[in-house]
Amino acid sequence: MVSSPATPGQTAPRELESVRTLLNTWLIPNDSRRPTDVFAGLAAERSWSRGQASLIRRLRDDLRASVESGDSDRLNRWLGELRIRLALREGRVTFLHESGAAGDLLIVVLAAIQAGTWLRLKACPDCRWVFYDNTRNASKRWCLMNAGGPDGRACGTIAKVRRYRERWATS
Numbered sequence: 001m002v003s004s005p006a007t008p009g010q011t012a013p014r015e016l017e018s019v020r021t022l023l024n025t026w027l028i029p030n031d032s033r034r035p036t037d038v039f040a041g042l043a044a045e046r047s048w049s050r051g052q053a054s055l056i057r058r059l060r061d062d063l064r065a066s067v068e069s070g071d072s073d074r075l076n077r078w079l080g081e082l083r084i085r086l087a088l089r090e091g092r093v094t095f096l097h098e099s100g101a102a103g104d105l106l107i108v109v110l111a112a113i114q115a116g117t118w119l120r121l122k123a124c125p126d127c128r129w130v131f132y133d134n135t136r137n138a139s140k141r142w143c144l145m146n147a148g149g150p151d152g153r154a155c156g157t158i159a160k161v162r163r164y165r166e167r168w169a170t171s
Contacts, residue, residue, distance in 0.1 A: 010143070012132035015108040016117060022060050022105065023067065023121070023130040035128075048101055055102045063109065067130060068123045072113075078106055126155035 012020045025039040039060065043053040062074040078084075082099040084106060095110050097103035112118040120133045124143035133140040143155050 010131040012112075012121060013117060016112045016121070016132070019063065019105055019108050019112070020121060020130050020132060022056070023064050023123075025060065026064060027129060028127050046101065052100055052102065056105065059102050059105060063105075064123070064130070067121050068128075070119075075106075075109065082106055084110070124155050129155075 011017050022042065025042050026035065026037050028035055039053075039057050043056070048056060059078060062078065066072060066074055082097055082103045084095055084097050084099075084103065087094050087096050093114075095107045097107065099106075109118060112121075117132075120138055121130055122133050122140065123130050125141065127143060129143040131140070131143050
């Protein structure tokens with residue numbers, strides 16, 4: 001399985017969901033708590049060539065780093081590598097490329113940045129599951145506060161209980 005079924009309220013709008021799905025091919029499962037890479041399943045599902053899959057895996061890793069750190073320098077390098085260019089069509093700015101699926105994914109990211117929705121993609125600090133923050137003030141931090149997250153994990157609750165126990169252990 002490439003990724004867990006979408007949890008209500010975590011899916012990204014329109015094409016950005018395909019990027020979120022890609023980002024969640026690297027995860028920390030609840031049962032093993034060891035990083036797992038299930039990218040090969042998505043690559044096979046999408047019938048990407050070996051070269052295209054290798055390029056998209058590198059793109060995924062840089063997109064994850066951007067989501068987790070807020071750093072866009074890595075994305076700037078991809079603009080050059082995939083030769084993304086701007087064009088005006090019908091009075092609107094569009095992005096063009098000839099880089100296949102990797103270029104398509106980066107254009108979705110660029111459109112999300114332009115629309116202000118990219119910053120709403122966040123990685124849970126515990127399980128690293130990427131979710132879309134649809135709260136009004138974009139302040140969501142954890143994938144979920146109650147059981148029902150990826151693999152039934154409640155990362156927010158677990159973190160709060162851990163903090164509570166640490167506080168009482170030192171008093």
